[in-house]
Amino acid sequence: MFSAIRNAAACAGLAACAAIAPAHAVTPAAPVVAPEFAGIDTWLNSEPLTLAQLRGKVVLVDFWTFACGNCVSTLPAVRSWHAKYRDKGLVVVGVHTPEFPFERDAGNVRRAIERFGITYPVALDNGYATWAAYGNQYWPAFYLIDKHGRVAYTHVGEGDYAQTEAAIEKLLAER
Numbered sequence: 001m002f003s004a005i006r007n008a009a010a011c012a013g014l015a016a017c018a019a020i021a022p023a024h025a026v027t028p029a030a031p032v033v034a035p036e037f038a039g040i041d042t043w044l045n046s047e048p049l050t051l052a053q054l055r056g057k058v059v060l061v062d063f064w065t066f067a068c069g070n071c072v073s074t075l076p077a078v079r080s081w082h083a084k085y086r087d088k089g090l091v092v093v094g095v096h097t098p099e100f101p102f103e104r105d106a107g108n109v110r111r112a113i114e115r116f117g118i119t120y121p122v123a124l125d126n127g128y129a130t131w132a133a134y135g136n137q138y139w140p141a142f143y144l145i146d147k148h149g150r151v152a153y154t155h156v157g158e159g160d161y162a163q164t165e166a167a168i169e170k171l172l173a174e175r
Helices: 004-020 067-089 106-117 129-134 161-173
Strands: 023-028 042-044 058-064 090-096 122-124 140-147 148-157
Touching: 004 023, 042 058, 042 090, 042 106, 058 067, 058 129, 058 161, 067 090, 067 161, 106 122
Parallel strands: 058 090, 090 122
Antiparallel strands: 023 148, 042 122, 058 140, 140 148
16 A cells, blocks of 8 residues: 555656756855754654754755655765765755655655665654745755855755765865
């Protein structure tokens, strides 16, 4: 039953994500202070995190949901960045914001992160509080936060992985 729902939702999610998330990247003219994680009641793969405690590191906030095909397509790149740069100061935080009711279930998310091989922290944003704090409107969406806690780069949708990785490297090289 779950696999039938998951497959139907993945197709619906793929269409919905593709329709609302055109790929584009933005480097803000003047970086703004990144909003703190809000309304997160469950953390997977980690104790609760705050951006304040991550100051001095580069943080990739990845808004995703497990039944969105576009989100799933970005995971190999996100896992790769986590593996390649975590010892150089990058912290990846997946903010799982559900599109469908069954994506709110922590057990379903836990099984999905196991299936996708996600080992970085995942925050469950079931109430859309962090989503709203960032003014986010898309799945998937990346927000790169510099060592001073400012949003320095955003990317919406799939693709431009080399550009995003270059932004990660640039931010890691900054003091």
